[in-house]
Amino acid sequence: MKKRLVKRLIILCLLAMTWAAAGWAGDAKPLSREELDMIREISREIDSSPYLGGLHYQNGVSCQDCHGVPQPGWDDPPEAEQCLSCHESREALAKLFDKELARKWGNPHESHLGDLDCAVCHKGHLASTVYCLGCHTNAPFSIPGQ
Amino acid sequence: MSQTEKSTTIKRRSVIKGILGTGAAVTMAPLALNLTAKDAQAARALPQQWDETVDVLIIGSGFAGLAAAAEAAAAGAKTVILEKMPAYGGNSIINGGVYASWDDELHLREKLKLGEDSPAQHTQDTLKGGDFYGDPALVKILADGATDALNWMMDEGGCTVRPALTRAGGHTAYRTHTSTEGVGRGYTEPLRKIALAHGAEIRLGVEVAWIWREDATGPVLGVEVKKGRRVSNIKVARSLVLASGGFSRDIKMRQEFNPSIVPEINCTNHPGATGEMIRYAQAIGADTLQLCFIQLYPFAEPETGVLDKPAVYPFNGVGYGLVYVSREGKRFVNELERRDVCSQAQINLGEKPTYSIFNEAMIVKMGGAQEDVDKGLERGRFIKADSIEELAGKLKIPAAALVKTVEEHNQYLKKGSDPDFNKPITDKMIPLEKGPFYAVAQWPAVHHTMGGLRINSSAQVIDIWGKVIPKLYAAGEVTGGIHGSNRLGSNAIPDCVVFGRIAGRNAAKV
Numbered sequence: 140m141k142k143r144l145v146k147r148l149i150i151l152c153l154l155a156m157t158w159a160a161a162g163w164a165g166d167a168k169p170l171s172r173e174e175l176d177m178i179r180e181i182s183r184e185i186d187s188s189p190y191l192g193g194l195h196y197q198n199g200v201s202c203q204d205c206h207g208v209p210q211p212g213w214d215d216p217p218e219a220e221q222c223l224s225c226h227e228s229r230e231a232l233a234k235l236f237d238k239e240l241a242r243k244w245g246n247p248h249e250s251h252l253g254d255l256d257c258a259v260c261h262k263g264h265l266a267s268t269v270y271c272l273g274c275h276t277n278a279p280f281s282i283p284g285q
Numbered sequence: 286m287s288q289t290e291k292s293t294t295i296k297r298r299s300v301i302k303g304i305l306g307t308g309a310a311v312t313m314a315p316l317a318l319n320l321t322a323k324d325a326q327a328a329r330a331l332p333q334q335w336d337e338t339v340d341v342l343i344i345g346s347g348f349a350g351l352a353a354a355a356e357a358a359a360a361g362a363k364t365v366i367l368e369k370m371p372a373y374g375g376n377s378i379i380n381g382g383v384y385a386s387w388d389d390e391l392h393l394r395e396k397l398k399l400g401e402d403s404p405a406q407h408t409q410d411t412l413k414g415g416d417f418y419g420d421p422a423l424v425k426i427l428a429d430g431a432t433d434a435l436n437w438m439m440d441e442g443g444c445t446v447r448p449a450l451t452r453a454g455g456h457t458a459y460r461t462h463t464s465t466e467g468v469g470r471g472y473t474e475p476l477r478k479i480a481l482a483h484g485a486e487i488r489l490g491v492e493v494a495w496i497w498r499e500d501a502t503g504p505v506l507g508v509e510v511k512k513g514r515r516v517s518n519i520k521v522a523r524s525l526v527l528a529s530g531g532f533s534r535d536i537k538m539r540q541e542f543n544p545s546i547v548p549e550i551n552c553t554n555h556p557g558a559t560g561e562m563i564r565y566a567q568a569i570g571a572d573t574l575q576l577c578f579i580q581l582y583p584f585a586e587p588e589t590g591v592l593d594k595p596a597v598y599p600f601n602g603v604g605y606g607l608v609y610v611s612r613e614g615k616r617f618v619n620e621l622e623r624r625d626v627c628s629q630a631q632i633n634l635g636e637k638p639t640y641s642i643f644n645e646a647m648i649v650k651m652g653g654a655q656e657d658v659d660k661g662l663e664r665g666r667f668i669k670a671d672s673i674e675e676l677a678g679k680l681k682i683p684a685a686a687l688v689k690t691v692e693e694h695n696q697y698l699k700k701g702s703d704p705d706f707n708k709p710i711t712d713k714m715i716p717l718e719k720g721p722f723y724a725v726a727q728w729p730a731v732h733h734t735m736g737g738l739r740i741n742s743s744a745q746v747i748d749i750w751g752k753v754i755p756k757l758y759a760a761g762e763v764t765g766g767i768h769g770s771n772r773l774g775s776n777a778i779p780d781c782v783v784f785g786r787i788a789g790r791n792a793a794k795v
């Protein structure tokens with residue numbers, strides 16, 4: 140509980156810095172009111188969020204660890220390289236996928252569409268969705284953070 | 286400008302300004318042209334400043350957009366492709382990989398002794414296959430340019446094809462090539478490689494939300510784009526190329542132009558195959574044609590409508606003797622018929638699915654690969670058996686009927702005539718005598734929109750008054766008037782690549 144409180148304080152400090160930075164940061168685009176509200180809401184719910192952002196945070200990963208920047212806005216989802224700096228490689232991830240499922244349906248981490256950005260399926264602060272299902276509507280794929 | 290041209294210009298301008306002007310709030314910036322606005326409230330001001338300027342802006346990252354980008358960038362234009370989906374390639378990257386061309390740099394047809402062909406014969410087949418609704422001048426460009434476009438992808442992009450050619454429905458020659466990968470990616474990757482090598486840039490997740498033009502005579506100015514929630518405006522210095530594909534996934538638009546394609550029918554396309562770019566183009570005066578011509582792919586996976594690798598076998602195999610049978614174990618159509626005929630014949634049966642039956646000897650000849658077949662078997666898409674009886678048992682269809690059908694068909698191949706459906710038998714067709722035998726289930730799904738924007742031989746978009754819209758080009762499935770009422774299979778890739786190249790080259794001109 141205490142640890143959480145400390146974490147939350149750190150986050151709020153970071154956000155305060157972010158907001159201050161938004162005021163003066165030279166070429167960084169200032170965050171809109173809406174974006175600030177969004178960040179507040181995300182940080183308020185991060186302890187209990189069932190989405191990937193929450194799941195990461197609850198395992199000790201900070202906002203900046205993923206986003207890389209101190210003031211993520213709408214369009215700053217973590218880049219694939221950022222994810223892979225912890226999650227090793229696409230090949231390693233592909234190996235983790237259920238073999239039986241892969242044999243029958245294909246492996247989402249070896250997509251025939253090429254290397255998709257991780258955030259296409261794995262959303263930080265929204266329900267994650269399997270992009271494959273847009274066409275392969277009956278594939279029994281599931282994803283964490285739904 | 287002649288006197289009459291001048292006066293109609295003025296009239297058009299004043300009419301349009303009139304529509305948009307009444308009741309609109311007074312703004313300093315000129316209003317944007319919007320011929321589809323229902324009322325004056327819809328009037329919007331042109332952007333007063335642009336977030337960015339590029340020479341050639343291309344909408345869509347499929348065959349047409351990539352080919353256009355490759356040529357425009359090669360001509361020295363700063364070239365950017367905008368793609369709304371998070372992956373590049375649209376319908377092109379998921380496509381079945383079959384490409385119609387009378388020849389290729391390997392001269393496969395000659396080597397494999399598969400008879401005669403010519404660009405003229407390809408032109409004629411394409412026109413006939415579309416009931417002569419296609420524009421002969423545009424069809425000729427497709428057929429004449431197909432071989433050079435294929436060789437270009439091979440030479441510059443490293444594209445390779447399987448050592449096989451098929452004769453597919455509606456074609457009168459063995460001219461259908463298959464990429465080594467067995468899918469459209471075998472062409473999109475080479476095209477992307479060429480485009481990137483010349484310095485073109487591809488931006489994913491950027492959706493075009495409007496085309497800016499001031500009036501019905503002036504050039505296209507630029508586009509409004511959305512990335513996530515951010516909206517910005519990009520100005521085009523040279524030209525805009527629309528390569529945004531077809532609208533098979535746009536149920537509302539499908540219904541509007543062809544109510545017989547009911548919403549419940551499956552679709553083979555990627556989710557981004559919607560028609561908004563056609564509507565935006567109409568709003569700035571572009572003419573469209575034949576939007577009601579929508580094709581079903583007869584052989585999609587019956588449950589989902591996906592056109593996976595196994596779903597290409599029914600299309601590729603017919604030139605080598607593959608047969609289609611109903612759940613009663615009977616043939617129901619001349620397998621060399623066009624897609625519209627094959628689809629309708631299945632729908633008339635009233636019960637899905639139907640099946641393609643082939644044997645091992647046909648696989649490599651039809652551009653297939655044992656590896657694909659093995660994978661399809663693992664996935665339960667192909668069914669394999671050593672005898673026709675056994676196959677019928679696995680498919681749960683009457684064995685006696687299937688055996689009789691196959692035996693009769695074998696006789697027809699030997700006699701060289703098909704009294705049941707009048708299929709033109711060729712000596713390349715293999716009787717189904719020797720196993721192992723294979724089956725794949727199939728059913729029609731919405732596949733291709735033949736109609737679209739009206740273009741001329743230079744890929745310029747034509748307006749509703751019959752004039753060229755300055756600085757606007759289009760290529761690929763977003764255009765109409767090439768395939769007529771029914772596109773022949775394997776004709777879309779050459780269409781997209783040939784016209785994409787033309788559009789890109791012309792768009793790069795200053």
Ligand SMILES: Cc1cc2nc3c(=O)[nH]c(=O)nc-3n(C[C@H](O)[C@H](O)[C@H](O)COP(=O)(O)OP(=O)(O)OC[C@H]3O[C@@H](n4cnc5c(N)ncnc54)[C@H](O)[C@@H]3O)c2cc1C
Pocket residue numbers: 344345346347348349350367368369370373374375376377378379380381382383384385469491492493494528529530531553554555557558559561562592732733760761762763774775776777778779781
């Ligand atoms: C499953 C399948 C298999 C096929 N197999 C074959 C085959 O083997 N041989 C053959 O000849 N033909 C085949 N076809 C047909 C052929 O693939 C298509 O006609 C062709 O890919 C169209 O290419 P394109 O470049 O015009 O459009 P696409 O490849 O569809 O690309 C258009 C792109 O534009 C994007 N876009 C649309 N609107 C916007 C917007 N507002 N803003 C930004 N981007 C936008 C789309 O997201 C899309 O990625 C197949 C089609 C399908 C669906």
